[in-house]
Amino acid sequence: MIEVIAGFLILTGAGFFIAGSIGLLRLPDLCCRLHALTKVDNLGLGLTLIGITLLEGSVVFGLKALLTWLLVMVSGAASAHLIANFDSRQTE
C-alpha cells in the first residue's frame, strides 16, 4: 500500500519534471521559462522526495530529504530572481 502511494507520488513528481523541461524548451520568454523551472524545484522535487521517504521509512532520512528540498527551493528562487534581475537590466 505504501509502495503504491510512493509510486504515485514519484510519478507525479516526474510529471512535473517533464512539464518543466517542456516549458524550458518551448516557452517564449526568459521569465516564463524561469517560472516553469521553479515549479520543477518546488513541486517536482518535493513530491519525489516525499515518495522516496515513504519507501525508505526512516525519520532521519526524511529530515535529510526535507533539508535538501529546502536548500534547492531557496537557491532556485534566489537564482531565478537574480537571472530575471540581470535580464531586466540588460533589456532596458
Next chain:
Amino acid sequence: MSAAVTLVDLVLSAVLIVLACSALAVRSLRQGIPLFISFGLLLALIWARLAAPDLAIAEAAIGAGLTGGLLMVSLRELPTAANAFAVRFSAGRVLVDLLTLILMVVFTYAFWSGLESNDGGRLVNDVSARLPESGVSNPVTAVLLNFRAYDTLLELAVLLAAVLGIRSVGAPFPGPGTANVMLSGLSNWIVPVLIVTGGYVLWAGADTPGGAFQAGAILAAALIMLRLNGHDVVQGIGLRAERVSLSCGVMGFLLVGGAVMLNDSVFLRYPTEWAGSLILVIEVLATMAITFSLANAFAAPPAGGPASV
C-alpha cells in the same frame, strides 16, 4: 528488474555521450558551458550508480560546480565576438576525430578484456585485508591518505603550483562591491550550512564517503558566496595568512611524512596506532589548502588587466 536496471544504465551512458559531443559541437561557448555542467552532473549520477559515492560527491562539487563556475567567470572576460566560434571541417580536425575514435575502441577493448578475465589479483582484496591497520574504515580514504599517500601529496603540490601560476598573472581581483539583497539574504542562510556541511564531510571521511577534497570544495563554495556578496576573504586575510593557508597542505604533509621517519625511517609510513590521528591532521590541513586554492582561482584577474573590466 534487471532488464529495467540495464535499460536505465544504457540510457544514462547514451545521454552522457550525447552531452559530451554536444558540449563540444555547439556554436557558442555560452551554450557549451551549461552543457558541460550538465555533463558533470550526469557523470556524478553515474558514479553514484557505480557505487562510488566519494567520486560522485567530488565530481558534483569540483567537476560540475566549481569548474563550471570558473568557466562561466572566464566566459565573461572574453569579448563578445569570441562567444561564437565557427565549426569548420579541416583535415586536421578529421584526423584528430579519427585518432580519438581509434583510441576509444582500444581503451574499450582493454577495459572489457580486463573485466572479463577474472584471474589476477584484484587490489580491492589487498585493501580490504590491510584496512584495519590503516587507521580509518573508509577504504577510499585509506587508499588516498595511507596506502597511496605519496600520490595525494603530489596532487596537493600540483594544486599549489596551479595557484602559483594563477597568482603570477596578477594580484587577486576584488569581487563585486555591493550585493543584491536576494543574494545577501540567501548567503546568510547558505554559508553557515556550507561550513557545517564541509566540516561534517571532512570528519565523516574516515568512515563514510567524504574526505578532504570534497570538504575543501564545499568550503570553497562558501568563500565564493562570500566574495559575491562583497566580503572577499581571499583578499582580506593579509599576505602572511595567505601564504600559510595556501601552502599548509603540502607543508603539513611533508612535516608529518618526515616526522614519522623518526619512527620507521621510511617517508610517510605511519605507525599503526597513530595512523588515524595523523590522517586527520593531514586532512584538516589539506582541506584548508584546497579551500583557499580554489577560492584564489576564482579571484584571478581578468584577461586584459584590471582596467579592462
